Structure formats: C-alpha cells, structure tokens
Amino acid sequence: MSDRLTPEQRSWNMSRIRGKNTKPELLVRRLLHSKGYRYRLHGRSGSARLPGNPDLVFAGRRKVIFINGCFWHFHDCRAGQHAPKANATFWEAKRTRTRERDGQQRRQLEAAGWEVLTVWECELKDGSALEAQLMAFLGARGPRPNLSHS
Template structure:
C-alpha cells in the first residue's frame, strides 16, 4: 500500500517546527547537570565546531552531542517510529539529520576530537549515564 501524503500548510508546519527546541532540552539539561555534579566544566553549543556540540570540554578535546531519538533516527522504540502522515517528508528529514550527524562526527574526529553521542532514551537511567560520562571524560 502506497503511503498517503498529506500536505500541511506552510504556516502550520513553520509554527510547529519553531516550537521544537534545539538547545536546552530536557535530555540535554539532564546530561549537563550530571556532568557538572561530577566536577566537569564545559562550554555550551560551540558554534566554532562542526555540528555545534551540546557540551564541549575544550581542554580535553572532547565533545558530547545529546540527540533526541525521534529527530536523529535512533534505533529504539521511540526513534524507530515514523509518523503516519507525510511519511516521505519525515523519512527524508531524519535520513538527512543522520547524514549530517555522521559528517559532523567524522570532521571532529579528523580534527582530533573525541565525540560521545548521548541518546534521549539513555537519560532515563542516571547510573548508566554517569558511568558513560565518567568513562568518556576520564
């Protein structure tokens, strides 16, 4: 069965996309708070680095991206869900996000940076997240 494509008016789509935050999201705030409590200091949203990492530990040359499972196509229950309307648009958008993420990480690695991606679903277990952060930042 061919997916049904519904055209959403530009004004509605624009308003919806404007409402989606790209910085200071709840998962990002969880990671920031935990890293700070562990004694690490960092810069936020460094635009000088490709991909604008959410947390940057410049002295350690390490960067952390905190990605939403849906928006970045994570292979989990939440990220694997494709909306039932406008399927072609969403598949293309998420595929482009994944390509952009991979290119940014490759560029950072080539420049000598270590990169960690923390997924939204991983912020639910603080103990596991704490272990990952300590392992990455130490």
C-alpha cells in the same frame, strides 16, 4: 491518515521545538556540573566553532558530547524508529539527511583530533548507567585550581 491539526496548529507546535537548552541537555549538564566537570556550550572551542555545534565541549580534553533526540536523529531505539504516517516521505528524507549529516560532522571532529560521544534521549532513563557512560568517556576530573590568595 491525515493530520489531525491544521497547518497553523502544526506550525505553532513545530516552532516550539528547541535545538538548544533542551530538557535532555539540561539534565546532562546538571549531572556533569555536579560532578565537577566544566565545559563550553554549543560548539565553541575558544572563538572557533566546531563542526556540528556539539552541545558540550571539553576543550582541554579534546572531547565533545552531542545530546540527541531519538526521533529527530533517527536512533535505532523504539522512539527513533517511529515513522510518522502523515507526510511520511518528507519525514523519512529529513531524518535520513540528519543522520547522514551527524555522521559527517562526527568524522570531521575525529579527523581534527576530537573524541565524540553521542548521548541519546532514551539513555537518560537510567541515571546510573548514564553517569557511568559519561564518567568513562570524560575520565578523571583534574585537580581544581587553588584560588586562595595567601
């Protein structure tokens, strides 16, 4: 089956897919911020970049969170297992490389003493389960500093 879009239309569509500040990422960020958690964005721990540029970095806890799209990162859910018919060989190779790179970056982070959680796009559908998963991973929120100057 051939692509219904012209190469120019497909290129325009693909150029609109973001790698940062995606809707799933913003949803997780809002949830965690509302619970009092504070984090750095997109792989920074101080001035150093972490392998894989995690979406959320909790430097004091040595924990990072990746928020992955099921299709792009080849998740084992229904959306992740959908195989495009157009240019199938290209997409299979691309998604397989992404999965392998994700695993390598996870191993690098863990070897450096970081705990890693991957939140999949399909897991965002159940808000209470997502919240429980995030709270279990991050643990109790520490006491807030007293900023009042008496």
